Each structure stands twice: as C-alpha cells, then as structure tokens.
Amino acid sequence: MAGRPTPGCLSDLEMESEEPTEVEMSSCFLDEETFCQCCQLLLQHSHSLCDGWSWEQVKGSEGYLRKTALGTGRTRCILDQQGNSSDQHQERTFSLSFHNDEDDEDDGAVCCIQEESSSSSVVQYEYHILYSCSYQTPVLYFRASTLEGRSLCLEEVWDSVHPNYRQRLQHRPWDTITQQEHPLLGQSFFVLHPCRTEEFMMPVLKAALEEHRQVNYIVTWLSVVGPVVGLDVPLSYCTQVPEPPHTPSSSPQPPSSSPQPPSSSPQPPSSSPQPPSSSPQPPSSSPQPPSSSPQPPSSSPQPPALGTKPG
Amino acid sequence: MADDKDVLRDVWFGRIPTCFTLYQDEITEREAEPFYLLLPRMSYLTLVTDKVKKHFLKVMKAEDIEEMWFDFEGTSLKWHYPIGLLFDLHASNTALPWSITVHFKNFPERDLLHCPSNSVIEAHFMSSIKEADALKHKSQVINDMQKKDHKQLWMGLQNDKFDQFWAMNRKLMEYPTEEGGFRYIPFRIYLTMSDRPFIQKLFRPISPDGHTHTLGDLLKEVYPVAIPNDDESKRYQVVIHGIEPLLETPLQWLSEHLSHPDNFLHISVIPVPSD
Numbered sequence: 372m373a374g375r376p377t378p379g380c381l382s383d384l385e386m387e388s389e390e391p392t393e394v395e396m397s398s399c400f401l402d403e404e405t406f407c408q409c410c411q412l413l414l415q416h417s418h419s420l421c422d423g424w425s426w427e428q429v430k431g432s433e434g435y436l437r438k439t440a441l442g443t444g445r446t447r448c449i450l451d452q453q454g455n456s457s458d459q460h461q462e463r464t465f466s467l468s469f470h471n472d473e474d475d476e477d478d479g480a481v482c483c484i485q486e487e488s489s490s491s492s493v494v495q496y497e498y499h500i501l502y503s504c505s506y507q508t509p510v511l512y513f514r515a516s517t518l519e520g521r522s523l524c525l526e527e528v529w530d531s532v533h534p535n536y537r538q539r540l541q542h543r544p545w546d547t548i549t550q551q552e553h554p555l556l557g558q559s560f561f562v563l564h565p566c567r568t569e570e571f572m573m574p575v576l577k578a579a580l581e582e583h584r585q586v587n588y589i590v591t592w593l594s595v596v597g598p599v600v601g602l603d604v605p606l607s608y609c610t611q612v613p614e615p616p617h618t619p620s621s622s623p624q625p626p627s628s629s630p631q632p633p634s635s636s637p638q639p640p641s642s643s644p645q646p647p648s649s650s651p652q653p654p655s656s657s658p659q660p661p662s663s664s665p666q667p668p669s670s671s672p673q674p675p676a677l678g679t680k681p682g
Numbered sequence: 683m684a685d686d687k688d689v690l691r692d693v694w695f696g697r698i699p700t701c702f703t704l705y706q707d708e709i710t711e712r713e714a715e716p717f718y719l720l721l722p723r724m725s726y727l728t729l730v731t732d733k734v735k736k737h738f739l740k741v742m743k744a745e746d747i748e749e750m751w752f753d754f755e756g757t758s759l760k761w762h763y764p765i766g767l768l769f770d771l772h773a774s775n776t777a778l779p780w781s782i783t784v785h786f787k788n789f790p791e792r793d794l795l796h797c798p799s800n801s802v803i804e805a806h807f808m809s810s811i812k813e814a815d816a817l818k819h820k821s822q823v824i825n826d827m828q829k830k831d832h833k834q835l836w837m838g839l840q841n842d843k844f845d846q847f848w849a850m851n852r853k854l855m856e857y858p859t860e861e862g863g864f865r866y867i868p869f870r871i872y873l874t875m876s877d878r879p880f881i882q883k884l885f886r887p888i889s890p891d892g893h894t895h896t897l898g899d900l901l902k903e904v905y906p907v908a909i910p911n912d913d914e915s916k917r918y919q920v921v922i923h924g925i926e927p928l929l930e931t932p933l934q935w936l937s938e939h940l941s942h943p944d945n946f947l948h949i950s951v952i953p954v955p956s957d
Contacts, residue, residue: 432878504884505813505868522791549805550795552762557879558792564809 400507400569401588403433408615409589410436410500416612420605427499429555436500436589442601444494444531446517447524489530493518498602500589501554508568509589511596512553512560525550528561528600536599548600563596571595585614689939693923694844696723698769699779702734702752708786710741718779722842723766723923724943726807727752727759728797729840738784746786751794753783758790761797762806764942770921770950771872804836807944811835814868814945815854817884818937823854839943847943854945855938862894863887863934869947871905881905887934897936898929908951921950 401409410426414436417424428434499512515523515531523531528548551562572592579586590612594604697720704714717737721730728750735750752759754772759782763771773780789796797803811832815824824832831850838847857864867887870880883904887895901908901920908918909929919926922940941947 429878431876432881504882505816525796549809552760552795552879554880554882555878557877559795 401502401509402507403502403504405588405615406502406509407434409587410434412587412612412615413589413593413608416608419611420607422605432555433502435502435555437498438602439495439497440602442494442496443491444515444523444527444601445489446492446494446527446531447489489527494523494531494601496601498597498600499553499560500593503565506565506568508565508572509592510565511563511593511600511602512551513562513600513602514558514560522559525561531601532599533601561600563600568592587612587614686939690848691844693940694724694847694943696766696923697721698723698765701779701781702731702737702784703781704738704741705753705783705785708738708742708784709746711743712741714738714741721765721780723764723769725765725839725842726763726803727761727765727768729800729803730765734784738786742786748786749789749796749798751785751789753785754781758793760794761803762795764944764948766923766942767872767948767950770924771874771952774919774921774924774950774952775955800840804840807836807839808832810944810946811854814941817866817868818854818857818864818945820865823856827853835943851943851945861888862892864937867900867933867937867947868941868945869900869933869937869949871901871908871949871951873905873951875953885933887932887937895933896929897927897931897933900933901929905951917954918951919954921952922947 414424414426416422417438422438423440424436424438426434427437494515495518496513496515501510501512502508503510515528517523525548529537532548547564548561549564550559552558553560572588575591576586576588578584587608590604590608593602594609597604700719700721702717702719704710704716708714715737717734719731719734721727731750731752739747752761754768757772759768759772769780795806812821812824815821827850834846834850837843838850864887866884869885870882872880881904885895885900885903889895897920898909908920910916910918920929922936927936927940937947
C-alpha cells in the first residue's frame with residue numbers, strides 16, 4: 372500500500388506531501404472489532420459516572436451505543452391570533468413547492484409555516500453510535516423531540532446547533548446534518564455525515580502514535596462530533612478510558628481464508644496495555660488538530676485499571 | 683459484450699404500472715378519481731409523482747394538504763428506496779397494476795424521511811453513489827470527478843437520460859485489471875420478515891486465491907437462511923430488478939450490470955408465495 376495516502380473524501384490535508392507509513396494509513400480507519408472494544412471500554416467508564424450509555428443489539432445484527440439526554444434546543448411553535456403559542460408543527464411544503472420543483476434550491480427551508488416563533492426549550496435527545504463498514508468509521512445518529520413527543524424537524528435541529536459549530540457545518544457540506552434511515556432500526560434519524568471523519572482523526576492518531584500515547588478512537592471521535600449536536604463528553608473519558616489491546620499485525624491485507632473484511636489494526640503500537648501495568652506512560656502535550664475543528668482534549672494515559680476485554 | 687449493454691438498458695427502462703388512489707379519510711371537495719402512471723424502477727417516488735400530486739390537488743383545499751406520502755397495504759413506502767426495490771419487496775406477487783394509496787396528512791414521522799424538495803433526493807442519491815464508491819474504489823473515482831460530473835449523474839437520473847448517465851457512470855464501473863473486480867461490492871439485502879431493514883456487510887467479489895464469488899456465495903456468507911439446504915424446498919425468492927438471477931451468477935457481473943443508478947445492488951429476499 373505504498374504511495375498515496377488512503378483517501379476518504381475531499382482530502383485537503385497537509386498529509387498529501389508526506390509518505391505515510393502503513394500503520395498510519397490504517398490507523399485512521401477503524402475495524403468493526405476494535406469499534407466494539409472501544410465502545411465496551413467507554414461503556415465501563417460511563418457506568419462508573421452514571422453517564423447513561425448502554426449497549427443495544429438488534430437480534431442477529433450488530434450492536435450500537437445508545438444514550439438519551441435532555442438538552443436545550445430551538446423549537447418552533449405556532450402563534451394563534453392572540454399571540455399565544457402552542458407546540459404544534461404543521462408542514463405546508465407542497466402548497467409552496469408545487470409550482471417550481473426544478474428551481475427549488477432550499478433543503479427543508481419550507482418546512483414550517485409562517486406564523487411561528489422560535490424559542491429555546493427543553494428537548495429530549497436520543498444518540499446512537501453505530502459502525503459504518505462502508506467508511507470504516509463510527510457514525511453518530513440522533514433524534515430529538517419536544518417533551519410532548521413531537522419530533523423536531525431538520526430546520527429546528529439546525530437551529531439548535533450551537534453558533535460556534537454552525538459555521539463549520541455550513542462551509543463544509545460533508546459535515547452536514549441530514550435525515551437518514553437508521554440501518555438497524557429502519558426509523559428516521561438525523562446523522563452527521565461520516566465521510567470527513569478521517570480528516571480530523573488522522574492528525575490526532577498520528578500524533579498519538581508519535582508520542583506513544585493511548586487513544587480510544589471512539590472517545591476521541593465523540594469528543595469532536597458530540598458537542599456539535601448537544602452531546603457532552605466529560606473530560607474524564609479522555610483520561611480514564613484506555614484503548615483496546617493492540618494486535619501485532621497492522622497489515623491491511625485480507626486473511627488468506629474465506630472472504631472476511633481485512634482486520635487492520637488502527638491502534639498505534641504502544642507498549643503493552645495489559646492490566647495491571649506498572650509503568651505508566653509519560654504525559655504528553657495535546658495534539659494539534661486542523662485549525663477549523665475544536666481541540667480534542669489531551670489524554671494522559673494511566674495504567675488501565677479496567678479490564679481490557681470487551682464486555 | 684453487446685448482450686451486456688442490453689442488460690443495462692433493460693434495467694434502466696424497467697417500468698411498473700401503478701394505480702394511485704387517494705386515502706379515503708382525506709378531505710376532498712368532490713370524489714377523487716384514481717390516477718394511473720408507469721413508474722420507472724430505477725427512480726424514486728418523490729421524484730416522479732408530481733403528476734399524482736397535481737391530480738389530487740384538483741379536488742382538495744390547500745389547507746388540507748401537507749407533505750404527500752404513500753402506503754401499500756398499510757405499509758408506508760420509503761421514498762428513499764428505489765421504486766423497483768419497493769415493488770419487489772412489498773408487491774412482487776400481487777396483481778398488476780400496483781395499487782398505492784396517497785396521503786396528505788398524518789405523516790409518519792418515525793418511519794419516513796421528509797422530502798421537502800428535489801435537492802433532498804439529489805443529496806440522498808449522491809450520498810449513495812459516494813458510499814458505493816467508498817466500497818468499490820476507496821472513493822478515488824468519485825473524488826477525481828468534478829462537480830459537473832456529479833451533476834451529470836443526477837441529471838441523467840432525473841431526466842431519464844440513459845446515455846448521459848452512463849457516460850459518467852461507466853467510470854464508476856471500472857477497476858484495475860489485475861484486481862479482477864471492485865474492492866468490495868456495494869449491496870444491501872432487504873428482508874420483509876425482520877425488524878432490521880437491510881443487511882449490508884463488507885464482501886469481496888474475488889477471493890484472495892482468485893476464486894470468483896457468486897450471488898450464492900454472498901448469501902451463504904451474510905444471509906444463509908435465503909438458501910435452502912439440499913433436502914428442503916425453496917422458501918425464499920432472491921429478487922433483483924424483478925427477476926431471480928441464478929445463484930451461480932458472478933457477483934462482480936451483477937454489480938456492474940444489475941446495480942441501480944446509485945451503484946448499489948438492492949436485493950430483496952421475500953417468501954415464496956404460498957398459493
């Protein structure tokens with residue numbers, strides 16, 4: 372796999388001028404087994420914090436992390452003649468889009484009727500972390516509803532994104548939020564598009580590799596994407612959750628037997644994370660991500676007190 | 683290869699005769715006549731049903747119109763699935779024309795995606811193409827195309843222009859000769875008898891020792907239930923574009939010729955009809 376860096380989507384990274392090693396190239400992608408292991412480690416820490424994550428499994432299929440949380444969002448409400456508001460939401464898309472389908476540039480802009488105001492209110496969020504085998508990354512799915520049980524529309528979800536992150540979403544179309552079908556449940560969810568994941572993960576993982584630090588892929592990834600959609604990731608995750616045990620082979624070639632996906636190990640070759648290790652790694656400075664994304668928290672690894680076998 | 687090009691045309695020009703009937707509880711000013719339409723298998727419901735909407739709007743008041751959606755025998759139809767897939771999955775063994783019920787109220791928020799404009803359909807379509815290329819070529823081919831090339835794929839689909847579409851799509855169907863095929867095959871297997879909407883996994887068209895994988899090999903690996911054991915009678919039909927391809931068909935060939943315009947092989951596994 373010599374030569375060009377492994378492409379994700381539109382790559383404008385500084386990496387293009389370098390010759391990444393095989394380990395580096397495979398390290399920004401996540402295989403499914405490592406995904407599960409990272410999730411189990413996150414889960415253990417979540418239990419200790421009562422942070423609400425659980426592992427769900429639809430019968431006969433893959434599993435995913437799930438969490439519900441109350442947060443704030445901006446929701447629409449209808450004002451009646453007296454100016455009183457009620458939480459109802461009607462869609463009038465087709466009386467407006469009826470005449471001019473071909474020219475219609477707005478995505479979801481005609482989602483809500485005119486006599487409305489937008490206000491801050493309590494919103495019930497549900498977050499799922501799934502694995503995408505197509506992109507070999509995790510993907511964040513979420514849905515949001517008012518306390519009365521009404522689902523938020525895409526416009527309201529956009530309005531609920533913190534202003535700090537909104538610019539990022541607007542300027543980079545592949546960071547956008549869209550409505551998608553949940554691949555395991557078949558229901559409507561909102562999704563942060565996964566194809567740019569590699570772009571922000573690669574520098575972090577590369578720095579960790581160079582500095583011999585542990586990185587739990589899911590924790591790092593979640594700390595970047597979660598806050599965009601109202602999901603908080605307490606700092607202790609980054610200090611307390613270890614990476615899964617590293618398998619020696621970092622070659623992305625498929626095994627010689629029946630058709631299996633290649634089990635490339637995305638973990639940097641750190642010294643053994645076996646419990647209970649007696650030699651902690653020296654703390655290191657935080658990695659420098661590309662300037663347009665928020666800083667991932669620095670991780671100072673400690674000897675893993677938790678078992679590294681997935682639950 | 684002349685035969686293979688014909689397959690591409692047959693797939694593109696497949697049509698399903700459909701009868702659209704307004705849901706009985708919708709409020710109308712006078713009786714609504716059913717509306718008949720030939721639907722392209724390879725397109726999407728919300729892209730080709732403007733005429734249906736206009737037809738029923740003639741007998742309804744504007745205030746009774748919300749987002750249009752469809753159901754078949756009580757199952758709401760996902761507009762983001764290709765029309766041919768919806769038919770094969772839900773109505774394969776029913777009499778033609780396909781009878782679809784039209785709704786303008788009570789949009790099923792949990793189950794259906796909203797589709798406020800054609801640009802949502804375009805975004806969905808392009809997203810599928812990109813995902814397929816991530817599997818086939820690690821996104822190299824789609825990323826090397828310019829924005830106008832992407833647009834050409836969409837316009838070809840939207841305007842039913844086979845040549846315009848395939849002028850671009852053929853690039854997505856190429857592969858290095860020494861590889862023998864794509865990196866992974868973009869496919870989804872849809873099940874009616876499961877909560878899970880579809881199965882999608884990584885699967886190579888050629889094994890490491892050079893053996894060509896078939897449709898049967900794929901099913902044995904990811905959904906063995908679909909293939910009967912020797913002593914059992916066949917319980918399921920494996921349908922692509924309304925036909926049951928032989929299980930010996932090479933998967934690479936299927937991917938190049940029987941994919942939908944979104945570059946995915948959409949495979950339905952449905953119970954064999956009992957009558």
